Amino acid sequence: MPDYRSYSIPSEHIGRTRVLTSGCRHATTSAQAEAGILALNAARILLTPSPAADRPPLLLDHGGAGGADTAVWQAAADRTPGWEAVCHPAQWSTHVFELPDFAPGSPEQTVNLCPARHRGLDKCAMAGHRRNAAMIALGPRLLLAMPTVSKTRAKKIGRSRGTWGCVDAAVRAGIPTLIVWSPDGGVNTAFRLFWSDEKTDQMIAEHWALRHLYGIEQSESAATAAEPSRSISLAEAAVDVPF
Ligand SMILES: [Zn+2]
Structure with missing residues (x-):
């Protein structure tokens, strides 16, 4: 595939701690941008092993789509110290019918091939999934997801489906996953995480800065609908408590 670009890891990014983000393209309000900043602060606290630990710059992987990917996550990284945003645009005009000759350790060795019916089509419907799979294969320590509708509603109205697909893929891959969610986009109800x-549950329950929040406040939400979910206040989780 001469025009297929793989999502390789530049040498300066080897060994860096990565956080993957995925957001609905409709997440464009200022309330969602503010939630993005708080979520990055909470993620940094969550990935800091102790109060005295160093805090090296983190990589923020995003897909470069409209809405939350750029307006929220890119802006949040620009306004939050210690983050370097890395864009992974999907290759919508490229089909993959043969497995490219990937380098050993490439995050795309498990790339899905296009079905024969894609031949002759201008746009590849699998490009977003292929890109998300590559970002997950980069081994992020955490996924921050910002859908704008619940998982059940996403299927019905065809919105935030890519974001929920990324959530499912990350959980399957064993990557701790937090959903940044308010039922009304932050208008009247504050965002929560x-x-x-189980992996995320254990991570938060045992964390030096977040276990007290875990202990005192959890509430159910319609965000994940069918599945039982737990949550903590986003604003409280983003406060760096000195010990
Ligand atoms: Zn295709």
Whole structure:
């Protein structure tokens, strides 16, 4: 595939701690941008192993789509010290019918091939999924997801589906996953951080700065609908408590 670009890891990014973000393209309000900044602060605290630990710059992987990917996550990284945003645009005009000759250790060795019916089509419907799989294969320590509708509603109205797909793929890959969610986009109800998988639950329950929040406040939400979910206040989780 001569025109297929792989999502390789530049040498300066080897060994760096990565946080993956995925957001709905409709997440464009200022309330969502503010939630993005708080979420990056909470993620940094969550990935700091102790109060005295060093805080090296973190990499923020995003897909470069409109809405939350750029307006929220890029802006949040620009306004929050210690983050370097890395854009991974999907290759919508490229089909992959043969496996490229990937270098050993490439995050795309498990790339999905296009079905034969894609031949002759201008746009590849799998490009977003292929890009998300590559970002997950980069081994992020955490996924921050910002959908604008619940998982159940996403299927019905065809919105935030890519974001929920990324959540499912990350949980399957064993990557701790936090959903930055307010039922009304932050208009009347403050954003909270939600999760439903055991790995994230354990990470927060045992964390030096967040376990007290975990202990005192958890609430159910319609965000993940069918699955039981737990949550903590986003604003409280973003406060760096000195010990
Ligand atoms: Zn295709």
